[in-house]
Amino acid sequence: MTQLTAPPASTAAVGAHDALGSPWPASARPGPGGDLLVGGVGLAESAERFGTPLYVLDEAEVRARARAYRRALPHADVLYAAKAFLCSAMADWVAEEGLGLDVCSSGELWLAVSAGFPAQRILLHGNAKSPAELRLARRLRVGRIVIDGPAEIARLAALVAADTPQKVLVRVVPGIAAGHHAAVRTGVGGQKFGFPIDGGDAAHAIARVLDQPGLELVGLHCHLGSQITEVGPYLEAVDALVRLMVEVRDRHGVELPELDLGGGHGIRYLPGDEELGLAEFAVRVTDRLAVRCAESDLEVPRLLVEPGRAVAGPAGVAVYRVLSVKHGSDGRCFAAVDGGMSDNPRPALYGSPYSVRLVGRRSEAGAARVDVVGRHCEAGDVLVRDAVLPADLRPGDLLAVPAAGAYQLSMASGYNLVGRPAVAAVRDGRARLLIRRETVEDFRLREVGR
Numbered sequence: 001m002t003q004l005t006a007p008p009a010s011t012a013a014v015g016a017h018d019a020l021g022s023p024w025p026a027s028a029r030p031g032p033g034g035d036l037l038v039g040g041v042g043l044a045e046s047a048e049r050f051g052t053p054l055y056v057l058d059e060a061e062v063r064a065r066a067r068a069y070r071r072a073l074p075h076a077d078v079l080y081a082a083k084a085f086l087c088s089a090m091a092d093w094v095a096e097e098g099l100g101l102d103v104c105s106s107g108e109l110w111l112a113v114s115a116g117f118p119a120q121r122i123l124l125h126g127n128a129k130s131p132a133e134l135r136l137a138r139r140l141r142v143g144r145i146v147i148d149g150p151a152e153i154a155r156l157a158a159l160v161a162a163d164t165p166q167k168v169l170v171r172v173v174p175g176i177a178a179g180h181h182a183a184v185r186t187g188v189g190g191q192k193f194g195f196p197i198d199g200g201d202a203a204h205a206i207a208r209v210l211d212q213p214g215l216e217l218v219g220l221h222c223h224l225g226s227q228i229t230e231v232g233p234y235l236e237a238v239d240a241l242v243r244l245m246v247e248v249r250d251r252h253g254v255e256l257p258e259l260d261l262g263g264g265h266g267i268r269y270l271p272g273d274e275e276l277g278l279a280e281f282a283v284r285v286t287d288r289l290a291v292r293c294a295e296s297d298l299e300v301p302r303l304l305v306e307p308g309r310a311v312a313g314p315a316g317v318a319v320y321r322v323l324s325v326k327h328g329s330d331g332r333c334f335a336a337v338d339g340g341m342s343d344n345p346r347p348a349l350y351g352s353p354y355s356v357r358l359v360g361r362r363s364e365a366g367a368a369r370v371d372v373v374g375r376h377c378e379a380g381d382v383l384v385r386d387a388v389l390p391a392d393l394r395p396g397d398l399l400a401v402p403a404a405g406a407y408q409l410s411m412a413s414g415y416n417l418v419g420r421p422a423v424a425a426v427r428d429g430r431a432r433l434l435i436r437r438e439t440v441e442d443f444r445l446r447e448v449g450r
Protein backbone atom coordinates (compact mmCIF):
# COMPACT_ATOMS: atom_id res chain seq x y z
CA MET A 1 0.00 0.00 0.00
CA THR A 2 1.41 3.43 -0.92
CA GLN A 3 1.92 5.26 2.40
CA LEU A 4 1.34 9.01 2.41
CA THR A 5 2.66 11.50 4.88
CA ALA A 6 -0.17 14.06 4.61
CA PRO A 7 -3.32 13.55 6.72
CA PRO A 8 -6.12 11.84 4.82
CA ALA A 9 -7.72 14.91 3.20
CA SER A 10 -10.89 13.09 2.27
CA THR A 11 -11.46 12.22 5.91
CA ALA A 12 -10.78 15.72 7.21
CA ALA A 13 -13.71 17.84 6.08
CA VAL A 14 -16.98 16.89 7.68
CA GLY A 15 -19.64 19.55 8.35
CA ALA A 16 -20.85 22.39 6.13
CA HIS A 17 -19.22 24.71 8.66
CA ASP A 18 -15.87 23.50 7.31
CA ALA A 19 -13.87 26.32 5.75
CA LEU A 20 -12.90 24.16 2.77
CA GLY A 21 -16.49 23.68 1.70
CA SER A 22 -17.68 20.23 2.58
CA PRO A 23 -19.57 17.67 0.53
CA TRP A 24 -21.12 16.20 3.71
CA PRO A 25 -24.60 17.09 4.97
CA ALA A 26 -24.56 20.06 7.36
CA SER A 27 -25.59 17.74 10.21
CA ALA A 28 -22.47 15.54 9.84
CA ARG A 29 -20.54 15.30 13.14
CA PRO A 30 -17.93 12.93 14.51
CA GLY A 31 -19.63 10.22 16.55
CA PRO A 32 -18.50 7.71 19.16
CA GLY A 33 -15.91 5.10 18.21
CA GLY A 34 -15.01 6.69 14.89
CA ASP A 35 -18.61 6.74 13.71
CA LEU A 36 -19.96 9.69 11.76
CA LEU A 37 -23.33 11.07 12.78
CA VAL A 38 -25.68 12.27 10.04
CA GLY A 39 -29.06 13.56 11.14
CA GLY A 40 -27.98 12.57 14.63
CA VAL A 41 -27.61 8.87 13.72
CA GLY A 42 -24.30 7.03 13.32
CA LEU A 43 -23.65 5.78 9.79
CA ALA A 44 -22.04 2.62 11.17
CA GLU A 45 -24.99 2.17 13.50
CA SER A 46 -27.39 2.38 10.52
CA ALA A 47 -25.20 0.03 8.49
CA GLU A 48 -25.41 -2.55 11.31
CA ARG A 49 -29.15 -2.10 11.56
CA PHE A 50 -30.11 -2.04 7.87
CA GLY A 51 -27.15 -3.76 6.19
CA THR A 52 -24.92 -2.51 3.37
CA PRO A 53 -24.73 -1.05 0.82
CA LEU A 54 -26.99 1.51 2.43
CA TYR A 55 -28.07 4.91 1.21
CA VAL A 56 -28.77 7.31 4.06
CA LEU A 57 -30.85 10.40 3.34
CA ASP A 58 -30.74 13.36 5.71
CA GLU A 59 -34.32 14.64 5.68
CA ALA A 60 -33.40 17.98 7.25
CA GLU A 61 -30.80 18.59 4.53
CA VAL A 62 -33.36 18.01 1.76
CA ARG A 63 -35.86 20.26 3.49
CA ALA A 64 -33.29 22.98 4.18
CA ARG A 65 -32.19 22.98 0.56
CA ALA A 66 -35.77 23.12 -0.72
CA ARG A 67 -36.51 25.97 1.69
CA ALA A 68 -33.38 27.83 0.63
CA TYR A 69 -34.65 27.80 -2.97
CA ARG A 70 -38.05 29.14 -1.89
CA ARG A 71 -36.39 31.89 0.13
CA ALA A 72 -33.88 32.86 -2.56
CA LEU A 73 -36.50 32.87 -5.32
CA PRO A 74 -39.77 33.85 -3.62
CA HIS A 75 -41.47 34.83 -6.87
CA ALA A 76 -40.34 31.82 -8.87
CA ASP A 77 -41.77 28.31 -9.16
CA VAL A 78 -39.15 25.85 -7.92
CA LEU A 79 -39.75 22.34 -9.22
CA TYR A 80 -37.65 19.52 -7.80
CA ALA A 81 -36.31 17.35 -10.65
CA ALA A 82 -37.45 13.88 -9.62
CA LYS A 83 -34.91 12.20 -11.90
CA ALA A 84 -32.23 13.00 -9.32
CA PHE A 85 -33.97 10.68 -6.84
CA LEU A 86 -37.61 9.99 -6.08
CA CYS A 87 -39.49 8.01 -3.49
CA SER A 88 -42.71 8.79 -1.65
CA ALA A 89 -40.92 10.36 1.32
CA MET A 90 -38.90 12.61 -0.98
CA ALA A 91 -42.13 13.67 -2.73
CA ASP A 92 -43.66 14.48 0.70
CA TRP A 93 -40.66 16.52 1.82
CA VAL A 94 -40.46 18.70 -1.27
CA ALA A 95 -44.25 19.13 -1.43
CA GLU A 96 -44.34 20.22 2.21
CA GLU A 97 -41.54 22.71 1.55
CA GLY A 98 -43.60 24.30 -1.23
CA LEU A 99 -41.80 22.97 -4.30
CA GLY A 100 -43.37 21.66 -7.47
CA LEU A 101 -42.11 18.54 -9.21
CA ASP A 102 -40.51 17.92 -12.59
CA VAL A 103 -41.08 14.33 -13.76
CA CYS A 104 -40.00 12.72 -17.00
CA SER A 105 -41.79 9.38 -17.16
CA SER A 106 -45.07 7.77 -16.20
CA GLY A 107 -43.12 5.96 -13.48
CA GLU A 108 -42.07 9.19 -11.78
CA LEU A 109 -45.48 10.73 -12.42
CA TRP A 110 -47.38 7.77 -11.02
CA LEU A 111 -45.19 7.43 -7.96
CA ALA A 112 -45.54 11.14 -7.15
CA VAL A 113 -49.30 11.26 -7.61
CA SER A 114 -49.77 7.99 -5.69
CA ALA A 115 -47.76 9.55 -2.87
CA GLY A 116 -50.25 12.42 -2.84
CA PHE A 117 -48.19 15.02 -4.70
CA PRO A 118 -50.65 17.57 -6.17
CA ALA A 119 -50.75 16.93 -9.92
CA GLN A 120 -51.28 20.61 -10.68
CA ARG A 121 -47.78 21.29 -9.30
CA ILE A 122 -46.22 18.68 -11.59
CA LEU A 123 -44.53 19.41 -14.90
CA LEU A 124 -43.93 16.57 -17.36
CA HIS A 125 -40.74 16.40 -19.43
CA GLY A 126 -39.42 13.86 -21.89
CA ASN A 127 -37.99 13.75 -25.39
CA ALA A 128 -39.97 10.62 -26.23
CA LYS A 129 -43.23 10.74 -24.36
CA SER A 130 -45.41 7.83 -25.39
CA PRO A 131 -49.09 8.31 -26.22
CA ALA A 132 -49.88 6.35 -23.04
CA GLU A 133 -47.71 8.71 -20.99
CA LEU A 134 -49.46 11.75 -22.40
CA ARG A 135 -52.86 10.15 -21.74
CA LEU A 136 -51.85 9.43 -18.14
CA ALA A 137 -50.65 13.01 -17.71
CA ARG A 138 -53.97 14.31 -18.98
CA ARG A 139 -55.98 11.87 -16.87
CA LEU A 140 -54.07 12.89 -13.75
CA ARG A 141 -54.38 16.56 -14.77
CA VAL A 142 -50.70 17.49 -14.56
CA GLY A 143 -50.18 21.23 -14.44
CA ARG A 144 -47.74 21.63 -17.30
CA ILE A 145 -46.27 19.58 -20.12
CA VAL A 146 -43.04 20.59 -21.83
CA ILE A 147 -43.17 19.90 -25.56
CA ASP A 148 -39.88 18.49 -26.77
CA GLY A 149 -40.46 17.27 -30.32
CA PRO A 150 -42.59 17.91 -33.41
CA ALA A 151 -44.68 14.71 -33.18
CA GLU A 152 -45.77 15.58 -29.67
CA ILE A 153 -47.65 18.70 -30.72
CA ALA A 154 -50.35 16.91 -32.69
CA ARG A 155 -50.26 13.88 -30.38
CA LEU A 156 -51.02 16.00 -27.33
CA ALA A 157 -53.46 18.29 -29.13
CA ALA A 158 -55.48 15.23 -30.16
CA LEU A 159 -55.95 14.29 -26.50
CA VAL A 160 -57.11 17.70 -25.38
CA ALA A 161 -60.56 19.18 -25.74
CA ALA A 162 -60.52 22.92 -26.41
CA ASP A 163 -62.60 23.59 -23.30
CA THR A 164 -60.04 21.97 -20.95
CA PRO A 165 -56.78 23.34 -22.37
CA GLN A 166 -53.39 21.93 -21.37
CA LYS A 167 -50.73 24.37 -20.23
CA VAL A 168 -47.56 23.69 -22.20
CA LEU A 169 -44.06 25.09 -22.56
CA VAL A 170 -41.81 24.58 -25.56
CA ARG A 171 -38.30 23.33 -24.85
CA VAL A 172 -35.76 25.29 -26.86
CA VAL A 173 -32.03 24.90 -27.37
CA PRO A 174 -30.23 28.22 -26.92
CA GLY A 175 -26.81 27.03 -28.11
CA ILE A 176 -24.99 27.35 -24.76
CA ALA A 177 -22.46 24.74 -23.69
CA ALA A 178 -22.47 24.03 -19.94
CA GLY A 179 -22.32 20.95 -17.71
CA HIS A 180 -19.79 18.55 -16.27
CA HIS A 181 -19.68 16.08 -19.17
CA ALA A 182 -20.62 15.99 -22.87
CA ALA A 183 -23.31 13.40 -22.09
CA VAL A 184 -25.27 15.91 -19.99
CA ARG A 185 -24.82 19.10 -22.07
CA THR A 186 -28.27 19.72 -23.46
CA GLY A 187 -28.10 23.45 -24.19
CA VAL A 188 -26.26 22.93 -27.47
CA GLY A 189 -27.11 21.63 -30.93
CA GLY A 190 -26.23 18.10 -31.99
CA GLN A 191 -28.10 16.40 -29.12
CA LYS A 192 -31.60 14.98 -28.88
CA PHE A 193 -33.49 17.46 -26.65
CA GLY A 194 -35.60 20.46 -27.60
CA PHE A 195 -36.01 22.69 -30.64
CA PRO A 196 -32.91 24.69 -31.64
CA ILE A 197 -33.43 28.45 -31.69
CA ASP A 198 -30.81 28.82 -34.42
CA GLY A 199 -32.25 27.85 -37.77
CA GLY A 200 -35.84 28.57 -36.76
CA ASP A 201 -37.01 25.16 -35.44
CA ALA A 202 -38.08 26.70 -32.14
CA ALA A 203 -40.01 29.53 -33.82
CA HIS A 204 -41.75 27.02 -36.09
CA ALA A 205 -42.73 24.76 -33.18
CA ILE A 206 -44.06 27.74 -31.22
CA ALA A 207 -46.21 28.80 -34.19
CA ARG A 208 -47.61 25.27 -34.48
CA VAL A 209 -48.41 25.08 -30.77
CA LEU A 210 -50.16 28.46 -30.89
CA ASP A 211 -52.35 27.09 -33.70
CA GLN A 212 -53.72 24.31 -31.47
CA PRO A 213 -56.85 25.44 -29.66
CA GLY A 214 -56.39 22.86 -26.86
CA LEU A 215 -52.81 23.85 -26.07
CA GLU A 216 -52.20 26.92 -23.95
CA LEU A 217 -48.62 28.00 -24.53
CA VAL A 218 -47.49 29.49 -21.22
CA GLY A 219 -43.77 29.72 -21.75
CA LEU A 220 -40.39 28.63 -23.01
CA HIS A 221 -38.09 26.12 -21.36
CA CYS A 222 -34.41 25.32 -21.66
CA HIS A 223 -32.12 23.05 -19.69
CA LEU A 224 -28.45 23.69 -20.30
CA GLY A 225 -26.82 20.71 -18.62
CA SER A 226 -25.99 19.36 -15.21
CA GLN A 227 -23.45 20.11 -12.46
CA ILE A 228 -22.96 23.71 -13.60
CA THR A 229 -21.10 25.81 -11.04
CA GLU A 230 -21.20 29.25 -12.71
CA VAL A 231 -24.08 31.67 -13.18
CA GLY A 232 -22.80 33.00 -16.53
CA PRO A 233 -24.44 30.35 -18.75
CA TYR A 234 -27.83 30.98 -17.10
CA LEU A 235 -27.54 34.70 -17.86
CA GLU A 236 -26.85 33.87 -21.50
CA ALA A 237 -29.89 31.61 -21.46
CA VAL A 238 -32.06 34.44 -20.10
CA ASP A 239 -30.83 36.64 -22.95
CA ALA A 240 -31.61 34.02 -25.59
CA LEU A 241 -35.04 33.11 -24.25
CA VAL A 242 -36.14 36.71 -23.74
CA ARG A 243 -35.07 37.48 -27.33
CA LEU A 244 -37.25 34.63 -28.51
CA MET A 245 -40.15 35.77 -26.32
CA VAL A 246 -39.91 39.22 -27.87
CA GLU A 247 -40.03 37.63 -31.35
CA VAL A 248 -43.09 35.63 -30.32
CA ARG A 249 -44.81 38.78 -29.10
CA ASP A 250 -43.93 40.73 -32.24
CA ARG A 251 -44.97 37.93 -34.58
CA HIS A 252 -48.02 36.48 -32.81
CA GLY A 253 -49.09 39.22 -30.42
CA VAL A 254 -48.70 36.83 -27.46
CA GLU A 255 -46.73 37.61 -24.29
CA LEU A 256 -45.67 34.36 -22.66
CA PRO A 257 -46.02 34.45 -18.86
CA GLU A 258 -43.37 31.85 -17.92
CA LEU A 259 -39.66 31.27 -18.51
CA ASP A 260 -38.20 27.98 -17.30
CA LEU A 261 -34.40 27.81 -16.96
CA GLY A 262 -34.32 24.09 -16.10
CA GLY A 263 -31.91 22.74 -13.51
CA GLY A 264 -28.24 21.90 -13.53
CA HIS A 265 -27.11 23.58 -10.30
CA GLY A 266 -23.77 22.12 -9.28
CA ILE A 267 -22.85 20.72 -5.86
CA ARG A 268 -19.63 19.74 -4.06
CA TYR A 269 -18.37 16.21 -4.49
CA LEU A 270 -14.90 16.83 -3.07
CA PRO A 271 -13.89 19.04 -0.15
CA GLY A 272 -13.17 22.49 -1.55
CA ASP A 273 -15.21 21.97 -4.74
CA GLU A 274 -17.14 24.93 -6.13
CA GLU A 275 -20.92 24.72 -6.02
CA LEU A 276 -23.39 26.97 -7.79
CA GLY A 277 -24.04 29.87 -5.39
CA LEU A 278 -27.81 29.96 -4.94
CA ALA A 279 -27.94 33.55 -3.68
CA GLU A 280 -25.79 34.77 -6.57
CA PHE A 281 -27.85 32.76 -9.05
CA ALA A 282 -31.11 34.19 -7.69
CA VAL A 283 -29.98 37.82 -7.69
CA ARG A 284 -28.18 37.85 -11.02
CA VAL A 285 -30.75 35.83 -12.95
CA THR A 286 -33.68 37.85 -11.57
CA ASP A 287 -31.90 41.13 -12.33
CA ARG A 288 -30.92 40.06 -15.81
CA LEU A 289 -34.46 38.97 -16.57
CA ALA A 290 -35.84 42.32 -15.39
CA VAL A 291 -33.26 44.28 -17.43
CA ARG A 292 -33.75 42.31 -20.65
CA CYS A 293 -37.54 42.53 -20.38
CA ALA A 294 -37.41 46.27 -19.67
CA GLU A 295 -35.21 46.80 -22.76
CA SER A 296 -37.93 45.29 -24.94
CA ASP A 297 -40.93 46.51 -22.99
CA LEU A 298 -41.90 42.94 -22.19
CA GLU A 299 -43.85 41.95 -19.09
CA VAL A 300 -41.41 40.06 -16.83
CA PRO A 301 -42.34 36.36 -17.04
CA ARG A 302 -42.52 34.19 -13.95
CA LEU A 303 -39.27 32.29 -13.52
CA LEU A 304 -39.28 28.49 -13.17
CA VAL A 305 -36.24 26.47 -12.05
CA GLU A 306 -35.85 22.69 -11.81
CA PRO A 307 -33.00 21.80 -9.45
CA GLY A 308 -32.52 18.09 -8.84
CA ARG A 309 -28.97 17.38 -7.73
CA ALA A 310 -28.75 20.56 -5.63
CA VAL A 311 -31.72 19.45 -3.50
CA ALA A 312 -31.05 15.71 -3.16
CA GLY A 313 -27.33 15.24 -3.79
CA PRO A 314 -25.76 16.64 -0.61
CA ALA A 315 -28.41 14.95 1.55
CA GLY A 316 -27.31 11.44 0.60
CA VAL A 317 -24.48 9.30 1.94
CA ALA A 318 -23.67 5.84 0.57
CA VAL A 319 -22.27 3.35 3.07
CA TYR A 320 -20.40 0.27 1.85
CA ARG A 321 -18.64 -2.58 3.57
CA VAL A 322 -15.12 -3.49 2.47
CA LEU A 323 -15.03 -7.13 1.40
CA SER A 324 -11.49 -7.45 0.18
CA VAL A 325 -8.23 -5.49 0.19
CA LYS A 326 -5.60 -6.45 -2.35
CA HIS A 327 -2.48 -5.10 -4.03
CA GLY A 328 -2.00 -5.04 -7.78
CA SER A 329 1.35 -5.92 -9.39
CA ASP A 330 2.19 -2.21 -9.65
CA GLY A 331 1.66 -1.73 -5.92
CA ARG A 332 -1.80 -0.27 -6.40
CA CYS A 333 -4.14 -1.03 -3.54
CA PHE A 334 -7.74 -2.02 -4.21
CA ALA A 335 -10.42 -2.03 -1.56
CA ALA A 336 -13.43 -3.87 -2.97
CA VAL A 337 -16.81 -3.03 -1.47
CA ASP A 338 -20.23 -4.67 -1.57
CA GLY A 339 -21.71 -2.13 -4.02
CA GLY A 340 -20.35 -0.54 -7.17
CA MET A 341 -21.41 0.58 -10.61
CA SER A 342 -24.90 -0.91 -10.16
CA ASP A 343 -25.73 1.57 -7.38
CA ASN A 344 -23.47 4.38 -8.60
CA PRO A 345 -22.74 4.35 -12.34
CA ARG A 346 -21.46 7.95 -12.36
CA PRO A 347 -17.71 7.26 -12.04
CA ALA A 348 -17.86 4.66 -14.82
CA LEU A 349 -20.11 6.80 -17.05
CA TYR A 350 -18.56 10.22 -16.61
CA GLY A 351 -15.34 9.68 -14.67
CA SER A 352 -17.01 11.53 -11.78
CA PRO A 353 -14.84 12.15 -8.73
CA TYR A 354 -15.95 11.27 -5.19
CA SER A 355 -14.50 11.43 -1.73
CA VAL A 356 -14.76 8.66 0.82
CA ARG A 357 -13.97 8.10 4.51
CA LEU A 358 -13.70 5.28 6.96
CA VAL A 359 -16.53 5.16 9.51
CA GLY A 360 -17.17 2.98 12.52
CA ARG A 361 -13.65 2.65 13.87
CA ARG A 362 -10.74 4.94 14.64
CA SER A 363 -7.47 4.33 12.90
CA GLU A 364 -4.12 5.59 14.08
CA ALA A 365 -2.48 4.33 10.88
CA GLY A 366 -1.02 6.73 8.34
CA ALA A 367 -2.75 7.54 5.09
CA ALA A 368 -2.56 5.46 1.93
CA ARG A 369 -3.78 5.75 -1.64
CA VAL A 370 -6.49 3.24 -2.37
CA ASP A 371 -8.79 2.60 -5.31
CA VAL A 372 -12.23 1.87 -3.89
CA VAL A 373 -13.66 -0.58 -6.39
CA GLY A 374 -17.05 -2.20 -6.74
CA ARG A 375 -18.04 -5.85 -6.91
CA HIS A 376 -19.06 -5.99 -10.56
CA CYS A 377 -17.48 -7.91 -13.40
CA GLU A 378 -15.71 -4.96 -15.01
CA ALA A 379 -12.26 -3.55 -14.38
CA GLY A 380 -13.84 -0.11 -14.86
CA ASP A 381 -16.02 -0.60 -11.80
CA VAL A 382 -14.06 1.90 -9.71
CA LEU A 383 -16.08 4.04 -7.29
CA VAL A 384 -13.29 6.29 -6.01
CA ARG A 385 -9.91 6.34 -7.69
CA ASP A 386 -6.89 7.31 -5.60
CA ALA A 387 -8.86 7.73 -2.39
CA VAL A 388 -6.86 8.73 0.65
CA LEU A 389 -7.74 6.25 3.42
CA PRO A 390 -6.06 4.76 6.51
CA ALA A 391 -3.24 2.39 5.58
CA ASP A 392 -4.67 -0.34 7.82
CA LEU A 393 -7.94 -0.55 5.87
CA ARG A 394 -9.23 -4.12 6.08
CA PRO A 395 -12.18 -6.33 5.19
CA GLY A 396 -15.16 -5.56 7.40
CA ASP A 397 -14.46 -1.83 7.49
CA LEU A 398 -17.21 0.58 6.53
CA LEU A 399 -16.66 3.33 3.96
CA ALA A 400 -18.96 6.31 3.54
CA VAL A 401 -19.29 8.37 0.36
CA PRO A 402 -20.91 11.82 0.61
CA ALA A 403 -22.91 13.70 -2.06
CA ALA A 404 -24.60 10.42 -2.95
CA GLY A 405 -28.22 11.57 -2.98
CA ALA A 406 -28.61 12.32 -6.70
CA TYR A 407 -28.21 10.24 -9.87
CA GLN A 408 -26.94 7.18 -8.06
CA LEU A 409 -29.95 5.19 -6.92
CA SER A 410 -32.07 6.79 -9.64
CA MET A 411 -29.63 5.40 -12.20
CA ALA A 412 -29.06 2.10 -10.39
CA SER A 413 -29.16 -1.04 -12.52
CA GLY A 414 -29.72 -4.74 -12.05
CA TYR A 415 -26.23 -5.63 -13.28
CA ASN A 416 -24.96 -9.00 -12.09
CA LEU A 417 -28.28 -9.39 -10.23
CA VAL A 418 -26.65 -7.80 -7.24
CA GLY A 419 -29.83 -6.00 -6.16
CA ARG A 420 -30.37 -2.36 -5.38
CA PRO A 421 -29.45 -1.06 -1.91
CA ALA A 422 -31.78 -0.11 0.89
CA VAL A 423 -32.55 3.56 1.60
CA ALA A 424 -32.96 4.92 5.11
CA ALA A 425 -33.98 8.40 6.20
CA VAL A 426 -32.39 10.01 9.23
CA ARG A 427 -33.81 12.87 11.24
CA ASP A 428 -33.41 14.17 14.80
CA GLY A 429 -31.41 11.15 15.93
CA ARG A 430 -33.77 8.55 14.45
CA ALA A 431 -33.44 6.38 11.38
CA ARG A 432 -36.24 4.72 9.43
CA LEU A 433 -36.17 2.49 6.39
CA LEU A 434 -37.73 4.06 3.30
CA ILE A 435 -36.91 1.46 0.64
CA ARG A 436 -36.01 -2.11 1.43
CA ARG A 437 -33.05 -3.82 -0.18
CA GLU A 438 -33.78 -5.66 -3.44
CA THR A 439 -33.41 -9.37 -2.77
CA VAL A 440 -32.52 -12.33 -4.98
CA GLU A 441 -36.16 -13.38 -4.71
CA ASP A 442 -37.23 -10.07 -6.31
CA PHE A 443 -35.48 -11.03 -9.56
CA ARG A 444 -37.29 -14.36 -9.80
CA LEU A 445 -40.63 -12.78 -9.00
CA ARG A 446 -40.58 -10.77 -12.22
CA GLU A 447 -40.16 -13.88 -14.33
CA VAL A 448 -43.42 -15.17 -15.79
CA GLY A 449 -42.21 -17.87 -18.16
CA ARG A 450 -39.38 -20.19 -19.09
Ligand SMILES: Cc1ncc(COP(=O)(O)O)c(C=O)c1O
Binds near residue numbers: 125223
Ligand atom coordinates in the same frame (compact mmCIF):
# COMPACT_ATOMS: atom_id res chain seq x y z
C1 LIG B 1 -35.17 19.12 -18.12
C2 LIG B 1 -34.36 18.93 -16.90
N1 LIG B 1 -34.66 19.66 -15.82
C3 LIG B 1 -33.98 19.53 -14.67
C4 LIG B 1 -32.93 18.63 -14.57
C5 LIG B 1 -32.24 18.54 -13.27
O1 LIG B 1 -30.90 18.75 -13.39
P1 LIG B 1 -29.98 18.86 -12.09
O2 LIG B 1 -30.21 17.65 -11.28
O3 LIG B 1 -28.64 18.93 -12.65
O4 LIG B 1 -30.41 20.09 -11.37
C6 LIG B 1 -32.57 17.87 -15.69
C7 LIG B 1 -31.40 16.98 -15.66
O5 LIG B 1 -30.29 17.42 -15.88
C8 LIG B 1 -33.31 18.02 -16.88
O6 LIG B 1 -33.03 17.27 -17.94
Ligand SMILES: N[C@@H](CCCC[NH3+])C(=O)O
Binds near residue numbers: 184
Ligand atom coordinates in the same frame (compact mmCIF):
# COMPACT_ATOMS: atom_id res chain seq x y z
N1 LIG C 1 -26.95 11.63 -14.66
C1 LIG C 1 -26.25 12.87 -14.80
C2 LIG C 1 -27.17 14.03 -14.76
C3 LIG C 1 -28.20 13.93 -15.79
C4 LIG C 1 -29.21 14.96 -15.61
C5 LIG C 1 -30.46 14.66 -16.35
N2 LIG C 1 -30.77 15.61 -17.36
C6 LIG C 1 -25.18 13.01 -13.76
O1 LIG C 1 -25.08 12.24 -12.88
O2 LIG C 1 -24.42 13.91 -13.78
